[in-house]
Amino acid sequence: MPTSACGINCDICKLNLMGICSSCGSGKSPEARKKLEAQNRIFGNTCAILSCACMNNLSHCLRDCNMFPCDNFRLGPYPFSPGFLSMQERRRKQTPPALTHNSTPVAIPAEYWESLEKRDMQMLCNFTLANPHPSGGLVFRFLREDILVDTSERCLKRLKEGIWEKTEDPLLELITLLYFNNIKSFHPIGKDIVGTSDLKEAHFFRGPHTLKLSPLSERYGNDLNGFKDAAEYLGGKAVDMASSGYMLLPFPRVPLYYLLWKGDDEFKPRISVLFERSVEEYFEADAIWGLVTRVSFALLKGPEC
Template sequence: METNYKVAYEHEWKVLKSRDLNDVAKRRVAIYDQEKNQIRLKFLNNDYILDCNEETIVREKDGFVHSAETSVIILNYLGYTEIDAEKSDKWISMKEIPNGGMQFFPAFYKNTVIHLINKYGYDLDGFEQSCLELGGIPCNVGDKGFEFEVFPKVSVRVGLWEGDDEIAPGVNVLFNKDVQNFMHVEAAIGMGMYIGKRILKKEISGLL
């Protein structure tokens, strides 16, 4: 699987480097250093440096390198389209993301949503603590909900309905209505899965 993501990683770099990087930075609220040929981008409240010569992505504060899977999401946000749009304040479910959201939802539910329900369905406090540690901002979704600014123009909301003796727990994951302007549907879904893994506190680190 990692080999497949490495191929995707190389492809995303090729696409990004075919763009005018000054324009990319303006469209995606990043900073381009032309002399160093580097892009500084905020990803989940941390600054990352993308070196377009070395084709590397590192967290600025400590040099951390994500897995290829996560790095592809970062690259896709920057290079997927040349659309210059504002971030929508309206929200949609994964099923409503155009061009594939409905198709990919069953796998997303199986790999992410059900695990969140199983771990936090009867533990609102644990869910809240994990979301706050990840930088989530409380929002009006579920019994407790949190919004995560993944990128400057793309956020994810995760809401939990706590279960009891009569009602089963539930989880809803929402995306900005215009997410398809900034990311391919598969990258958006990968982003949702990444947030889910972080809330679950699963190991997501790893070198390419």
């Protein structure tokens, strides 16, 4: 594999083309172990980055390691500049642009907040397992964190050091408003689990509106332990499905089942998502797409170190 564990693509390096230097390979590759043996034999020590990737069974640091950029990169002479590492650290804290299934920016209609303000908050709490808040809104659990739906200020808030602070998360705000506006009753979990092809609007999830799961397959397809760590970090509960499966709860009574299928000589690894059939009572197809997109981002981001 031409791309090394550190992220350098040796395939486009003239040293590699001239046969002077070979790729270190990914941290899981035989090339990496051979390179470490050669380094130790010739130099008496090894590359800290490659050694760490091999020891932790990570293919590529930039994609697979939740601690990147670490001191192995910061304190070493190469391969990246301090400016590049600072940029990586800063931008990894950002949320991707909130886009709809049509790649347009998410917009929050004012009437969604107006409609929610008219609902019986105590009844909503009973239906959704949310908790009432003195502001007149409610607090619900999104994966591993509490979210305040502040109806007085018409925004979502996250708890930081004991203080509720406004958060800019348009996609989460949109699906939250849709959920609390649309729910009229609740259903038991685990009774009727379906895929997109079983939904009433199954046709929606074809072509350009296919669920965006390929980044997850690329990241976790050959890393079941990484998938497990990310899912459990988000509060996921293991389910006996596929090679590895987890039930995640973006809302306390709205589970998503993420299933990872290991690849083999014939098939590539893949990830699929299942739902409770009742999801259609809360969300239309485009909102289901948005819900999966938002949860998938959290899963892709993984544990924060």
